[in-house]
Amino acid sequence: MNNLSEQSANLTFELPDNTPVVRLGLIATLYFKEGYSLQSKRNVMQCFTRFKEEFGQHLKGQFDDRYKKLTDSGFSKTQEKIRESGPNEQYEWHISSAATANEAAAYSLSALNSFEVHGDQKRSYLKMTLPWSFLKEPDGVARFEEWLVYLCDQVEAEHGYGGLSSILPYDFDRYMPMEFQLAQQYVGLEVDSMVHNFKRELLDHIKGVNWYTIVGTRFTEQLGGKDGLRHALSGRGDVEMLDYQGGLIIRAGALPELGAIHEPLPVTYVAVNRVLKQLRNPKPDQLHTYSPYGNCFEQDSTERWYARFDQDDAHSKTPARIEAGQPCSAAGYWFSPAQANSRRYFDLGEIMPRFSGSNWGDTLWYWSGEA
Incomplete structure (x- = not known):
């Protein structure tokens, strides 16, 4: 925790008017099937309701067709509109502590669904962001973990991850070079600005390992089932495994690690990666699209990032x-x-x-x- 406190200032950037455009955050990103179904929409709306109840004092804005102020009436209307939408209508909803689309949020919850017509060829996602300082609270880790299990159960997560990440504004394009540079310096940072791009890519593979790695039943069966996965990691006292309705959640260490490039790789992340590596996408698409603002992830740097915890003999x-x-x-x-x-x-x-x-x-x- 001392390392996070010392480094956090180097992972935050503000504009001259003090608007934060890059924050160090704590994220949980989950991919799930059948986001077009009415039951799925109801479950996701329950997640939004609970998030607003717990963190509502921080929330200022929302995106629903456009970025606007978050109000109680607007929140209710958006929920109703999503519940009434058809199976081939897209909903994209973000509620956030950022007042505008140009500010990086400390707190946010977002979701994007798939269409029934796509069948099993696309996934939906749900993503939660909290400030990294949440971990400094006496019950911060336990609360984050409880939220993670709850979200996994609500959407029957197929796979996902949770840990430290660079948080960019909703309009993130011009700040992707900063995300790229920070990811070169800290291997523990999840590159997650374009979470929507993985809806089709991550059908048969997981994205990789972080502090928390969510592995659904379909993937645990490839590793000998839950018991086989538990056995493979049971020798390490620093790895915790939690059940949820759709699979297993693996925690690599008591706290997340930044993994500064001049330091040894986070050994627990490496150990979990060694077991889960075969589930990872062997041919990932670029983490970033082209940006006119500076260097971003291209294909070679993307492949190196995915392999950052590999330590083959x-x-x-x-x-x-x-x-x-x-x-x-x-x-x-x-x-x-x-x-x-x-x-x-x-x-x-x-x-x-x-x-x-x-x-x-x-x-x-x-x-x-x-x-």
């Missing part, structure tokens, strides 16, 4: 896995999925132990990322 100094009974190849912390909370320090040459009677099978030890 063939391309890094990560020690290879070790079978039980063999000597330790590198002094440091290792863990085995054969037993929960097995992570511990081994000296060079120390014989790696075996866990008998494990349902996992053979005892294999994996490098935990720390020397």
Whole structure:
């Protein structure tokens, strides 16, 4: 938390009139099916109602066809219009602490639906933004986690992610170069300004790993089901797994990490990524479209960003896995999925132990990322 406090000023930018155009925020982005159905719309509207009830004192603006002031009557009218819309009518709704479309919001909730005519070829999304300082409150992490589980249950999330991100205004185009530059400096920042672009791209893959990674049942089954996924990560005491109605939520560490480029990669993110990597989109489209305002993500830089937590044995100094009974190849912390909370320090040459009677099978030890 001290690191976040120290670095937060470097991750916020204001115009000369003090309008914030880039903020460090805490996000949760979820992708889900059948956003065109009446039940889905009702569930999403419940999310908006609850968000307004809890954070209404901060909310000033909304986007519904155009950006305008948020009022109680306008909020109710928009909800009713969305509930009455047809299965092939698009709704895009944002409620926000930003008074105008040119200001980066500290608090926001947004949603965009898919059409029935698209069938299973597009996804809908729901995204929540909170200030990063929310984590400094005594119950901040617990409240954020409770919100995340609630949102996942409401929309039956297929996949998603939660963590730190650069928050741009609703009219974000001219500030994408800032998002690009910050993402080069901090690997823990989720690049999420164009969340709407992934509606078609992320049908059969997840976007990747962050502090929280949401993996729906269809994806957990590719990794041996929930039990298999729990086993694969059970050796690490710094990974928490939560159930929701549609799958599993994985938390990598007690707090999110910025991952400054001059520091070692966040070891827990790397560990979770090692297990979930096969679910990630192998051929992602660019994270940004062309911008006349400066350098943004192109195809090569996009692919590097997606692979930022990869630490394959063939391309890094990560020690290879070790079978039980063999000597330790590198002094440091290792863990085995054969037993929960097995992570511990081994000296060079120390014989790696075996866990008998494990349902996992053979005892294999994996490098935990720390020397």
